[in-house]
Amino acid sequence: xxxxxxxxxxxxxxxxxxxxxxxxxxxxxxxxxxxxxxxxxxxxxxxxxxxxxxxxxxxxxxxxxxxxxx
Numbered sequence: 496x497x498x499x500x501x502x503x504x505x506x507x508x509x510x511x512x513x514x515x516x517x518x519x520x521x522x523x524x525x526x527x528x529x530x531x532x533x534x535x536x537x538x539x540x541x542x543x544x545x546x547x548x549x550x551x552x553x554x555x556x557x558x559x560x561x562x563x564x565x
Contacts, residue, residue, distance in 0.1 A: 532557040 528541045534556050545561040547554040556564070 530555070532560055534560040 529538045530541060530544050531538050532544070533554070537557065539557045543558045544555055545558055547556055547561060547564065549564075
Protein backbone atom coordinates (compact mmCIF):
# COMPACT_ATOMS: atom_id res chain seq x y z
CA UNK A 496 0.00 0.00 0.00
CA UNK A 497 1.19 3.51 -0.78
CA UNK A 498 1.42 6.41 1.60
CA UNK A 499 -0.67 9.52 1.11
CA UNK A 500 1.51 12.57 0.86
CA UNK A 501 0.18 16.02 1.71
CA UNK A 502 2.18 18.91 0.38
CA UNK A 503 3.38 21.60 2.76
CA UNK A 504 1.76 24.24 0.54
CA UNK A 505 -1.70 22.80 1.14
CA UNK A 506 -1.15 22.60 4.91
CA UNK A 507 0.18 26.16 4.99
CA UNK A 508 -2.84 27.47 3.05
CA UNK A 509 -5.20 25.75 5.46
CA UNK A 510 -3.51 27.27 8.50
CA UNK A 511 -3.44 30.70 6.83
CA UNK A 512 -7.19 30.55 6.20
CA UNK A 513 -7.83 29.53 9.82
CA UNK A 514 -5.70 32.40 11.11
CA UNK A 515 -7.49 34.91 8.86
CA UNK A 516 -10.87 33.74 10.17
CA UNK A 517 -9.70 34.08 13.79
CA UNK A 518 -8.35 37.58 13.14
CA UNK A 519 -11.59 38.61 11.44
CA UNK A 520 -13.65 37.41 14.41
CA UNK A 521 -11.39 39.31 16.82
CA UNK A 522 -11.58 42.48 14.73
CA UNK A 523 -15.39 42.42 14.70
CA UNK A 524 -15.52 41.93 18.46
CA UNK A 525 -18.25 40.15 20.31
CA UNK A 526 -21.80 41.13 19.64
CA UNK A 527 -24.36 41.38 22.38
CA UNK A 528 -27.51 39.32 21.95
CA UNK A 529 -30.57 41.58 21.95
CA UNK A 530 -34.28 40.89 21.91
CA UNK A 531 -37.22 43.15 21.20
CA UNK A 532 -39.73 43.41 24.03
CA UNK A 533 -43.27 42.63 22.85
CA UNK A 534 -44.78 45.20 25.19
CA UNK A 535 -42.64 48.34 24.89
CA UNK A 536 -41.02 47.52 21.52
CA UNK A 537 -37.48 48.41 22.67
CA UNK A 538 -34.45 46.25 21.86
CA UNK A 539 -32.83 45.11 25.09
CA UNK A 540 -29.90 42.81 25.93
CA UNK A 541 -30.78 39.27 26.93
CA UNK A 542 -29.76 40.00 30.54
CA UNK A 543 -32.65 42.43 30.90
CA UNK A 544 -35.31 40.02 29.62
CA UNK A 545 -37.54 38.22 32.12
CA UNK A 546 -39.94 35.27 31.92
CA UNK A 547 -43.37 36.13 33.33
CA UNK A 548 -44.69 32.86 34.70
CA UNK A 549 -47.83 34.44 36.16
CA UNK A 550 -49.35 34.11 32.69
CA UNK A 551 -50.06 30.98 30.68
CA UNK A 552 -48.27 30.45 28.39
CA UNK A 553 -45.33 32.27 30.02
CA UNK A 554 -44.49 35.61 28.43
CA UNK A 555 -41.10 37.19 27.81
CA UNK A 556 -40.78 40.88 28.66
CA UNK A 557 -38.03 43.33 29.58
CA UNK A 558 -37.28 44.12 33.22
CA UNK A 559 -39.06 47.48 33.03
CA UNK A 560 -42.30 46.00 31.63
CA UNK A 561 -42.15 43.21 34.21
CA UNK A 562 -42.17 45.80 37.02
CA UNK A 563 -45.15 47.62 35.49
CA UNK A 564 -47.16 44.39 35.21
CA UNK A 565 -46.71 43.41 38.85
